[in-house]
Amino acid sequence: MKQQCEVLLKALKRGPMTTKQIRDTLGIGMPATRVFDLKQAGYDIVSKRKKVKTRYGKTQVAEYHYLGRLSESQRNSQAA
Template sequence: MTQTTDLLHALQEGPLTTGEIRAELGIGMPATRVFELRERGHTVITETVEVRTRRGASRVARYRLIEEAPAEQAAQEEGVTA
């Protein structure tokens, strides 16, 4: 399974921040994988959220899957992943 497919499956479960994607999925460049999902026709929005850090607070991206590409939905129903 590719990192892009891993990210799609994770976003189907709910929104994730850049840090969560790196830590939980081991994806070093989340924005690139989100770009690839968008290129495939998925609707992914980016929200800016504030998270607590050791030094106070920081603003990070949180990605939310709004709608899957029709071709991807059909492939998943048939058990095929891109």
């Protein structure tokens, strides 16, 4: 597993993180790509939309939640 994926997985196991938090605190420039890699490796991670305040008003960002590791049968049923 890539180093960025390992770092992200460890952080998500501690609690949900937004795209901005992942970029700012973990230094991962493309969080969605790393989440995709983790999902491909069998980790159950869901994305929820969250409103955040910016200097220009409010916008929505993804907030990622780690739910656990998928079993082989769960992975196969999602692929079908």
